[in-house]
Amino acid sequence: MNENLVEWTLLREQAYLNKCLGLDVKKKIFQQYSTEYGRIDFAHELKDGRIAITELETVIDNKSKLEYCQYQCLEYANIRFDTKEKPVVVILVADETPSEYKNKLISFSRENNFEFKTYSLEIVGDYYKQLINEATKNSGISLVKPVANNFTHLSCLNRFILPFFDLDKNELNKNDFTEYFNLKENTADSHFRVHKQMATYFELINDISETNKFSKIELTPYGKRFRDNINYEFSIHKCYSKFNLKKIDLSLEQKRILLESLMNGNIGDLKGKANILYFLRFVHLTEGIWIPRGRCLDDQKLDFANKFLGTDYSEITMCNWLNFVCTHTEELGLVERIKTEVEFDRATLTSLGSRVLGFIEMDLHLKRERLQIPLQL
Numbered sequence: 336m337n338e339n340l341v342e343w344t345l346l347r348e349q350a351y352l353n354k355c356l357g358l359d360v361k362k363k364i365f366q367q368y369s370t371e372y373g374r375i376d377f378a379h380e381l382k383d384g385r386i387a388i389t390e391l392e393t394v395i396d397n398k399s400k401l402e403y404c405q406y407q408c409l410e411y412a413n414i415r416f417d418t419k420e421k422p423v424v425v426i427l428v429a430d431e432t433p434s435e436y437k438n439k440l441i442s443f444s445r446e447n448n449f450e451f452k453t454y455s456l457e458i459v460g461d462y463y464k465q466l467i468n469e470a471t472k473n474s475g476i477s478l479v480k481p482v483a484n485n486f487t488h489l490s491c492l493n494r495f496i497l498p499f500f501d502l503d504k505n506e507l508n509k510n511d512f513t514e515y516f517n518l519k520e521n522t523a524d525s526h527f528r529v530h531k532q533m534a535t536y537f538e539l540i541n542d543i544s545e546t547n548k549f550s551k552i553e554l555t556p557y558g559k560r561f562r563d564n565i566n567y568e569f570s571i572h573k574c575y576s577k578f579n580l581k582k583i584d585l586s587l588e589q590k591r592i593l594l595e596s597l598m599n600g601n602i603g604d605l606k607g608k609a610n611i612l613y614f615l616r617f618v619h620l621t622e623g624i625w626i627p628r629g630r631c632l633d634d635q636k637l638d639f640a641n642k643f644l645g646t647d648y649s650e651i652t653m654c655n656w657l658n659f660v661c662t663h664t665e666e667l668g669l670v671e672r673i674k675t676e677v678e679f680d681r682a683t684l685t686s687l688g689s690r691v692l693g694f695i696e697m698d699l700h701l702k703r704e705r706l707q708i709p710l711q712l
Contacts, residue, residue: 336460337635338393341429342366342376343621344463345391345454351462355454356425358387372410378422386416387423393456394429395436404428405443412447425450431457467642478699480645481613482606483656486533489593489666492561493583495530496539499554499562506543506553534558536607537596557596564588590667597667598691600698611669613644614660615684615692618670623682626661626672630654664688 336344345352346363353360358381365378376391388411395401404426411424426440430453437453444451498511512518516527531552534540539558544550554562566586585593602608620643625636630651632640640646640653648656661682664670669688673681684692 336393336456336463337633338376338391340463340635340639341393341454341456341459342391344459344466346377347466348459348462351454351458355427355452356387356389356450357452358423358425358450359383360387370414372413373407375411375414381423385420385423387425387450388414389425389427392426392428392432395432395440401436401439404440408443408449409447412449423450425452427452427454429454429456431455467639478602478612479604479606479609481610481656481660483646483648483652484529484532485655485659486529486607487659487662489533489663490583490585491530492534492537492539493565493567493585493589495534496558496562496565497567497583499558500565500567505559506551508551533607536605537593538599538601538605539596557592561589561592564592585666594667594691598694598698600702602695602699610656610660611664611667612692612695614657614664615669615688615695617643617657618664618682618684618688619692623670623684624679626657626680626682627654628675628678628680631678 345355346366349360356379358379361380361382363377364380364386365375368375368378375388378386378388381387390404390408390411392400392404395404408424408426411422414422416422424447426444426449428437428440428451432440432453441451443449494515495512498507498515499505502511504511509518512527516524516530518524518527531540535542537557538555539561540552541555542551543553564586565583566589567583597608597611602612617640625632625640632650632654637648637650637653640657641648644656646653661670661672664682665672668685669691670682671685673683675681
């Protein structure tokens with residue numbers, strides 16, 4: 336485990352962290368907090384009013400790691416808070432650190448009046464697995480795994496719905512989409528199929544083909560309302576060829592329709608909806624700090640995200656999934672993405688997003704109870 340995952344786990348297993356620190360902890364006040372003396376891993380207020388700054392390390396097994404730890408702790412000692420007491424500087428390292436380096440840190444701590452503490456990487460690893468299992472445990476009906484696709488914006492649904500609007504029909508054949516998706520014989524129609532798939536996930540359409548091969552679809556009640564509330568002007572449409580009209584922004588009523596579909600209880604095998612639920616859970620669990628600005632995700636974060644989602648995505652695929660589904664939730668007003676100048680943006684749940692997540696989780700829980708309670712007889 337790397338330091339980020341150890342920190343994430345320890346701060347959620349407060350009882351074990353307090354046991355390791357051996358201090359009278361009142362509450363956490365900082366995490367990854369930048370100061371002129373360096374970035375604090377985390378800090379706690381103690382019950383006697385003092386502040387404890389923790390320098391967290393995994394296994395220290397070479398001179399450079401040792402010197403970095405020592406330097407950083409000496410820097411922390413210069414920090415002053417709004418208290419009369421100097422901060423308590425705590426060196427918290429993995430118990431698996433070789434004795435040679437442990438002894439050097441113990442001597443260093445005594446010389447500078449620091450606290451030297453250890454934790455078990457094995458125990459933290461067990462807690463980490465437990466937290467992941469609890470976070471990914473379905474609280475109700477079985478959920479499909481998330482799916483990665485190239486559907487960047489939910490507003491692209493309007494491109495698929497546009498033929499129904501233009502032709503003023505509730506049912507269309509595949510040929511009716513030719514001009515809108517530049518479909519030609521003997522060419523791939525993957526772009527069209529991704530759009531059709533997403534419209535199916537949100538229950539906007541039904542496939543009513545008479546054979547196993549797709550030939551005809553109809554709008555559902557959701558789909559008819561979605562079509563009738565498209566923000567679209569014929570004069571605008573004349574300025575573009577139909578297959579170059581990439582997307583039309585969602586109207587307010589269309590957003591409400593997609594939220595209705597998301598919350599109607601049919602989410603188990605509809606991957607577009609499941610993506611949103613998994614992403615809301617991910618933001619809630621990680622505090623939304625791992626939204627990559629590009630296509631780079633270090634091995635530990637990639638491992639964490641794959642375990643959480645139950646997937647085996649590559650780095651690029653995972654970055655795309657996080658970015659695309661983040662955009663979907665932004666479009667529906669469920670999260671706010673905070674742009675940064677560093678490697679990762681931050682996503683926070685809006686009030687609406689928190690309510691939607693809570694509602695879906697409660698609905699799944701009730702479905703499970705409806706099935707399981709009679710089995711107790």
